[in-house]
Amino acid sequence: MSDATAAKNPQEVALPKGYEPADVEARWGRHWVENKTFTPDPQDVLEGRKEPFSIVIPPPNVTGALHMGHALDITIQDILCRFMRQQGKSVLWVPGTDHAGIATQNVVERQLKKEGKKRDDLGREAFIERVWDWKKEYGDRILNQIRSLGASVDWDNLRFTMDEGLSKAVREVFVRLYGEGLIYKGNYIVNWCNRCHTALADDEVEHAPKKGKLYRIRYKMAGGPLADGAGELIVATTRPETLLGDVAVAVHPEDERYASAVGRKVVLPLVGKEIPVIADAYVDREFGTGCLKITPAHDMNDWALSKKHDLPVITVIDDKGLMNDNAPEAYRGMACAACRQKIVEDLEAAGLLVDIADHDHSVGECYRCKSVIEPHVSEQWFVKVGPLAKAAREAVPAQTQIFPPNWEKTYFEWLDNIRDWCISRQIWWGHRIPAWTCQACGEMVVATEDPAACPKCGGALTQEEDVLDTWFSSALWPFSTMGWPDRDADRLKAYYPTSVLVTGFDILFFWVARMMMMGIHFMGEVPFKHVYLHALVRDEQGKKMSKSTGNVIDPLAMTAKYGTDAMRFTLASFAAMGRDIKLSEKRIEGYRHFVNKIWNSARFALMNLPEAPRATLDEALTNAPLANRWILHRLEEVKDEVESASLEYRFNDIAQSLYRFIWSEFCDWYVEMAKGDLYGEDEAAKDATRRVLLTVLSETMVLLHPVMPFVTQEIWSVLPGIPEENNGRELALLPYPQRRPGCRDAKAARDMAFFQGLVGSVRTIRTELCIDPARKLPLVVDTEGAYDGALSVLADNVHLIAQLARVDSADIGPGKTGPRASGTAVVEGARVFVPLKGIVDFGAEVARLDKELGKLDKQLAAITGKLSAPGFANNAPADIVAAEREKLAGIEDARAKLAELQERLKNALAEGE
Template sequence: MAEQENTAIIQASSAAELPKAYEPQAVEGKWYRFWEEGGYFKPRPRPSGKPFVISMPPPNVTGALHLGHAITATIEDILIRYHRMRGDDTLWVPGEDHAGIATQTVVERQLAKEGTDRHQLGREAFIERVWQWVHQYKHRIQDQHRRLGASCDWSRERFTLDEGLSKAVREVFVTLYNEGLIYRGERIINWCPRCMSALSDLEVNHVDTPGKLTYVRYPLKPIEGETETRYISVATTRPETILGDTGIAVNPKDERYKDLVGRVAILPIIGREILIVADEAVDPSFGTGAVKVTPAHDPTDFEIGMRHNLPAIQVIGFDAMMTEEAGPYAGQDRYEARKHLVADLEQQGYVVKIEDYTIPIGHCQRCDTVVEPLISKQWFVKMKPLATPAIGAVKAGLLRIVPERFNKTYMDWLENIHDWCISRQLWWGHRIPVWYCDTCGQMTVSREDPTECAHCGSDQIHQDEDVLDTWFSSWLWPFSTLGWPDITPDLQRFYPTSVLETGYDILFFWVARMVMAGIHFLGVIPFNTIYLHGLVRDAKGEKMSKSKNNVVDPLEVMDKFGTDALRFTLATSSTPGNDMKLIEERIIGNRNFANKIWNASRFVLMTTAEIGGGIPDIADLQPQTLADRWILSRFTELTRSVSRLINDFQLGEAGRQINDFFWSDYCDWYVEIAKVQMQGDEAARKNTAAILRAVLDQSLRLLHPYMPFVTEEVWQHLYRLTEPDQSLWPSSALIVAPWPQVHQRFVDEAAEQDFSLLQEVITRIRDARNQMNVEPARRIPVIMAVGDKLTMFEEQVPLIEFLARTQKPELHFALSQKIEQAMGLLAGNVEIYLPLAGMVDIAKELERLEKEIAQAKQEVSRVQGKLSNQNFVTKAKPEVVAKEREKLAAAEERVSKLLERHAQLAG
């Protein structure tokens, strides 16, 4: 049935001529359905093809796709379509991420609007509610990827909470636990008081924020012989945590404090005795060189506290309210307590000074709440043993990062990696596969849900309430999506994958972790290349955000300009690892490019319709003219260059070169030249038609990965017109057409040099016509001294006449005397003379120029007078004066050019 429908789609498309105007909406949905229903997105094993595999970075199932997804899908689709056309066994695995915190937050907001919450619903009912939401939005994301033209194999689509992926998650957790790489312990973690969950270091955005650095002095406990109270001062950006201080630390090399190490200080307000210790972690240049130690509320302080056996006292709760340990400030919000405590410290004389200070404050990546470092019992992964092989993969050159400068970023993070907090206090996600026994208190860690305690056999067990960090499932993505831990045919055929393409902003969140997981569990690096694209910013270069009201919806852009225009803009405006500006003028320009492809193709189809001869294999073409040899040489070099650039992931430059060739070389030059050549005899017409069609066919193939919809539509019309072998049509399509080959015999440097000279001559004459305002229809005389290129130019006379709108050129090897009253031009070594009398009525033109010169001089005098007025210059705004100076310079330049032109005409 699907095959019949696909056939009908093509036949309907081919039943009529190419319409006059290109309408993206009329072709995009049609061709995507044809490709998908026809199975073109599925891998097709070929004897000579090797696997090329990409795992799509799974977008969060929390809403609509944005431009970040659009550039990801565009770049990956270009690579996939390119390798598919190269004959590789190509697979692009799509999918979505369950996005633990983000998805739960969205659904909880809905519940709040309904006047209820997850606790009233209960865990089971809440999870069911989330699944309902997910099923609705997961399909929306898939459909949006279809709109973008993503040629991924939807039959292999995966979701991070699928049964198979859940099996992989449990396998990994249990394996790492048994290896001693997963443990449960009390450590300081990032806590979001709004999400009420632990976060990993990577889920915290640090934002530089104006704040205060408060210097507080702590009295020292007197020792024998001291008659006056001594103090030690510290500087803090978070005064409220003073209430949880259990020590003061100084650097052991700091001479200022050597005699104070081991002394006891008295905590202001609270009165607690705290020890002064020496620790290498202290930066002597910060503040006073002495730092307060609050082990329960700072990661560095936690480590110092561990080294010196300092107690940890929690004074800020998990709800961001002060605890009972905060004494008189208990029950206050953390910021309210800060304000009150600083006031009390000032009143009692403990504040030395307060300075303005920029503070990097951590915010929850999902809800933007300021996170609180707190000690909590959580599950962790020991990362250093996993990181070591991942470091080695890059050092040994087994894993390539594009662009290469991110090697250092990758290495720095892995070499300084911390243990990964993987537990989250949520209900939505992969529940931690650990059961606690109410009888013996032991833990059971299991791949399957147990019915009894593994230690005492009691059936009184309950599962850990927490779920795993979302990234714990996505770090398995390259192999869990292929069926692991089962040894499936897909896993054997398509792992390792080929390229991991994503934004540089998740190099740590996801990419490095995938490398670690792939090596650890399968013994193989999960991909050989990491391609990192930049962020898409607005036209001013600012990051897009709802608060700035500068977010661009890719769906709206596609509706307005067409998908191909958006894709080509994203691809050609970016370079690996660099941010790009999305400028509407570029999208408009690329919509015009789609129209150019359409109009040129329509002309070729109409012009060659009755000539016959089909679409020849480009390798069989026999160029007859200079233009024939030039266009085939140019296309050959283009094919070589584009293939090399795509293989080297320089997709933007490859796209720009295709654009330049098709728009300029093919459309603006060869198509125009073909109009002359098609007026020759039947052999010339057939030969020109063959080259027109073959180069169009091959150009559409180069363009297809970038602009799949317009190219497929035109290509199908091209092949219908020429009635190819029915075994290739209608089942064949551009999406699987072979990628152009490099035919070395067409490389013709001499032809390219000669044609380049011809182009320069024609362009010079055209420019002169424009400068002299010659009517478009008027043919002008031209005299040329061409030296040893006389024979070549004699053969190109019809082209010069047609393209430069000249009379038959008067050609000479050299000129014995100067041509009077003529405009002299130079193109390479060719002298070009355009008799002025042949272009304009000299007397009338001189009269007109004299009037224009007088007006221009009058403008110069007016502006000079204004600028010579000191009252104006001193009182007007500087930008107004500057603008007048610019006007003067422009007016003077205009006078100069007009005088020069007058002198030319006057002889």
């Protein structure tokens, strides 16, 4: 609606003509922080005044920058937190960041490299100090970006996984688990990153498809040929350089090809030593030749086989990715890639290489630097997770529900097949393992406080060099952020367990399952009641966003261009449970128009609200016109829709319900229908409609606030008649709008649907016949077949029909009929006629409709041909076939209507009407 049509005597409005989000967002963002709007009082919970609702933010890496996944995550959490405050709950939303051991150390090491230095040049203490300096300068970047999204977190409870309180919790957990025998140190095969020079947990290895080679190599039989005369076994491998560490060749016990080889020995190529041939059902008879080389030090599965068959472990690749002294002299000191090339050359020269074939396979990469992972045997610290995993598995869904529930299966599969968790990392930045070794007697001391000397002999102690896996401290996040190990901490007693965890499905194993393990073990109950796993934000074609592809949509750029509310609403609109979001800038721009629509509707209301209305809502409903009764009825329905969708994590339904109500029903219908009273001379009717207008606008702002916090707060702050008590100007702390059973009016709903249908039918006839929008039309309505009350609805609102349908005469009643040359429709049993004589050139219109029908016939032929084409219905995806059939039905329906209209016009033309 334009300002020109807003009111006959518009007053000066407190809201400027255009909405400028940058100023509004900065102002209210500061206000919320300075006034501690979102800092709850635990005593409200402990003393029984309020129920708790708590969330811990998935702590972003301190090195990170906001991306669309973060924006979706924060938007969903904020909707929940703001909604739960409206429900009267004491809401704690804990913000914080993760120290991101490997990533942060890499960042600082890159800085040092530019200075021509390495971390070893500084030494451990100076390097750690350098990292803290970096954190002070750059570490708040991601938090400031989260703040810009309007996140209603408790900034007074900001946590960092390396702060004093969390460090204390980490030590306490490590010491207790060690004392319970659930943490141990030992030699084991681990995922090793040669670039980051540290061990990684299984979950930190990303598997990527690679094009490689499959090498088939001859292993000569020792002691002569087999019974069938074969003098060799052919072994297939993708990593020929590791054969230098082979300790056996395995075949399947039921593979008849190699039955006579089991128990014999083969000669290890290029090394010359003899190794046994063993049988194990692990071997895949269909892969390669069915003969598997066993290299325990450099393959996870081979490691397990070596334990089962009591085989030796020979490491030939060191922790830098170089061939070590266990390799033959010719290969020592070579990098893996160079060694592979030389091994292949030497095998070929010795006549031991059968062939090389292309081979597609999956290769493990470091989740941080993307270097290829090298399985490596070393001394590491581990958590024995079996007992912890059992409790975490049993808790779902009995105590913790996962949404969508299909993720439960994945959660169970991971826990059922879990291996001990390698928690030591060979870096400096992180929680240093609280274990010391006596230099004199070898005593191991694990303690929460640094020991001064060996308790056994008084000798000097040396602390472990390794730090803990970043995910170890993150696993404690729900209770460590609330004051644990102090079990008397008010926040811990009031807000643990947390209510819901919102996060991406990609860290279900990294983080969610581990928090379940630790929460149950140390707190005796699950860390959260619900887990909501949101989907990915993809580009508009459904492709994953990546810098290399060039399809990344920057949330900060979008908020700067269109405003935070528009971006938040876009994300919420497409956040259907379990379904990836296909995002485009156009969609965000479209919802910026929605923000403008809201702003203009508020300006319209304020122009017509020079002061608070005198009438109460009950008084306004006495003898109220249809528009007022209907919009209040719809408001009650929207309250129900938004509340149920919020409680069920149907964020798209929240957004779509509000969008439909505000844009179509409130702005496009109600405001237009209310203008008659607002501009009229009847002061009582004017005041009553003002009361309804203010009620609907104000309560809609409360409903919309969790999704669009900024524009709603700005509008709320200038509405007339809002009491200052009960945080009247602080929209974020207002309760959810109360229900008004007396406003529910099924009759008004039906009457309005009939009224809208009639006006819509006239508008459709005007559009189909290309009649000038300014041209007023005659109208005839036969109400004989309509429901009881239909006639009175039209009679009472004939002035609105004239206004909204651009009608200059209306003949309404039972048995009425229009001339043959009329546009017609049927609405709720009522027959609608728009006489066309003198308005439409029948001859020209018949010719125009001929062209339109011709276009539709071509479309029908194309779609029919596609659907009947051999193989289309059977081979095309079901959703595409269904879409084509739906399109066909729509065109057929449109064609039938145009053909019917053309036939009437032809008849009218023939009869000279």
